[in-house]
Amino acid sequence: MSENEDAITKETIPDGNTRRDAFVKIGVGSLCVACSGAAVFGYDFLSPNVLYEPSPVANAGKIGKFPPDSVTQDAQSGIYIVHAAEGIYAMSAVCTHLGCLTAWKPELGIIACPCHGSKFGRDGVKLEGPAPRPLEWLKASISDEGDLLVDRSAPLSEKQFVRT
Amino acid sequence: MAATLSQQLTALRRTRVWRSVFRGGNGTSNLDRALAVQQNLFLHLSSVKVRKRSLAFRVTWFLGTLCMGALMILVATGIPLMLYYHPSVPQAYADMKDLQSVVSAGVFLRNLHRWSAHAMVLLVFAHMFKVFYRGAYRPPREFNWVVGVILLIVTLLLSYTGYLLPWDQLAFWAITVGSNLLSSVPVIGPKVRFLMLGGNTVNANALLRFYVLHCVILPLTAATFVAVHFWRIRKDGGIYPGKDHKHA
Incomplete structure (x- = not known):
C-alpha cells in the first residue's frame, strides 16, 4: 500500500530529507543564531562603556x-x-x-x-x-x-x- | 451542641468555595487524602504516600527540610529588609545602620536574616554529607545529586552576594579579596571579574549588581532547582530507604 501513502505523509524534497526535517533544521539553526546574538548582546550590555572611577x-x-x-x-x-x-x-x-x-x-x-x-x-x-x-x-x-x-x-x- | 473541630473542618471542606479552590480530596478517605496532595500544584511535587520509616529522624536528620526552612525564613525576612535598603553608595551602609537602630524590629529581621544565612550554608553542607555517607546519591538518584550540587553553588553565591550589601569595611574587603581570587582563573578570570563588578574596583556598580543577583536572579534560580529537587525525590522513588531495603 505504501508507495502512494508515503508520497502523502513524507513529501520528499530533492536531497532526500522530509519537509519536517528541513523545518526542524531551519528552526534549530535560527535558534542558534538568536542565542549567539543574545550572548554577544548580553556580554556587550554587561560591560560598562563608561566608568565613573577615580582617574588612575x-x-x-x-x-x-x-x-x-x-x-x-x-x-x-x-x-x-x-x-x-x-x-x-x-x-x-x-x-x-x-x-x-x-x-x-x-x-x-x-x-x-x-x-x-x-x-x-x-x-x-x-x-x-x-x-x-x-x-x-x-x-x-x-x-x-x-x-x-x-x-x-x-x-x-x-x-x-x-x-x- | 457545638460541633468538634474536625467536624467543622469537614463541613468547611464541603462548602462550595472550598471545593472551587481545591479541586480534589475534599473528604477523609485515603483516596481523598491522596487526591488532596496530587491535585495541588504545590503539594504535587511531593509524594502522595511515604514510608513511615523514611520519616524517622535517623534516616535524614531532617536536614533537607531544615534547609528549606532556612530558605523560607531568608525569603520572609529578606523581602521586608528590601523596603528599608537602597543599594547605592554610601546610602547602603546608613540604611544598614538604620535597620539596626531606627527601624522597628529592623535589628530582629536583619539578625534573623544573617543567622539563617549562616545556618543555611551549614545545613546545606550537612545535608550533602548525610546524603553522601548514606549512599543516597546512587542510581536512580544520581541526577538529584547533581541538582543538589547546583543548589549548593547557588547557596554559596547567595551568601557571597549578600555579604557585600551592608557596605561596611568587612563587606568591601571581603569582596575585594574574593573578586581578586576570581581574577586568578586563567584567561577568563579578569574578564569575569570585570563583568561581575561592573568595573575595575568594588564600587557602586558592583553593589548594584550584587543586589540584583542576591534579590532576584539567584533566588529565582534557587526556587527553580528546589522545585526540580523535590519533584525528583518523588520520581526517583522517595527518600532512599537504606541498603537493607532494596525493594521497599
Missing part, C-alpha cells in the same frame, strides 16, 4: 611636602610616597596577594597587610608571604605646578626615582 593618575601634592627619609601613605589613593637617599619614589599600597590595602608601620619600619599578614620593606621588597611579589613601583612625575603625579595604572619594571 593621583595627585599626591606638592613635591616639597615629603621630608627626607620619610614614608607617606595616602590611603585614599592607595599609594606610598617614599623620600629615600636616591630620591622620591611612589609605590602602590595594594597588596600583591589579594588586593587589600597595606599600611605603613612607622614603629616597625615595615609595610604590613591586615588581611593575610604579608610584610614588605619600605622599598616594597617582600619580607613575608603570602604575597607572591613585591609591592609595585608606580610611574611618578612632577607637574608644571610642582605637584607629584602618580600613575597607578603604570607599574614600573625597574626602580625609578624622582629627583628633587
Whole structure:
C-alpha cells in the first residue's frame, strides 16, 4: 500500500530529507543564531562603556611636602610616597596577594597587610608571604605646578626615582 | 451542641468555595487524602504516600527540610529588609545602620536574616554529607545529586552576594579579596571579574549588581532547582530507604 501513502505523509524534497526535517533544521539553526546574538548582546550590555572611577593618575601634592627619609601613605589613593637617599619614589599600597590595602608601620619600619599578614620593606621588597611579589613601583612625575603625579595604572619594571 | 473541630473542618471542606479552590480530596478517605496532595500544584511535587520509616529522624536528620526552612525564613525576612535598603553608595551602609537602630524590629529581621544565612550554608553542607555517607546519591538518584550540587553553588553565591550589601569595611574587603581570587582563573578570570563588578574596583556598580543577583536572579534560580529537587525525590522513588531495603 505504501508507495502512494508515503508520497502523502513524507513529501520528499530533492536531497532526500522530509519537509519536517528541513523545518526542524531551519528552526534549530535560527535558534542558534538568536542565542549567539543574545550572548554577544548580553556580554556587550554587561560591560560598562563608561566608568565613573577615580582617574588612575593621583595627585599626591606638592613635591616639597615629603621630608627626607620619610614614608607617606595616602590611603585614599592607595599609594606610598617614599623620600629615600636616591630620591622620591611612589609605590602602590595594594597588596600583591589579594588586593587589600597595606599600611605603613612607622614603629616597625615595615609595610604590613591586615588581611593575610604579608610584610614588605619600605622599598616594597617582600619580607613575608603570602604575597607572591613585591609591592609595585608606580610611574611618578612632577607637574608644571610642582605637584607629584602618580600613575597607578603604570607599574614600573625597574626602580625609578624622582629627583628633587 | 457545638460541633468538634474536625467536624467543622469537614463541613468547611464541603462548602462550595472550598471545593472551587481545591479541586480534589475534599473528604477523609485515603483516596481523598491522596487526591488532596496530587491535585495541588504545590503539594504535587511531593509524594502522595511515604514510608513511615523514611520519616524517622535517623534516616535524614531532617536536614533537607531544615534547609528549606532556612530558605523560607531568608525569603520572609529578606523581602521586608528590601523596603528599608537602597543599594547605592554610601546610602547602603546608613540604611544598614538604620535597620539596626531606627527601624522597628529592623535589628530582629536583619539578625534573623544573617543567622539563617549562616545556618543555611551549614545545613546545606550537612545535608550533602548525610546524603553522601548514606549512599543516597546512587542510581536512580544520581541526577538529584547533581541538582543538589547546583543548589549548593547557588547557596554559596547567595551568601557571597549578600555579604557585600551592608557596605561596611568587612563587606568591601571581603569582596575585594574574593573578586581578586576570581581574577586568578586563567584567561577568563579578569574578564569575569570585570563583568561581575561592573568595573575595575568594588564600587557602586558592583553593589548594584550584587543586589540584583542576591534579590532576584539567584533566588529565582534557587526556587527553580528546589522545585526540580523535590519533584525528583518523588520520581526517583522517595527518600532512599537504606541498603537493607532494596525493594521497599
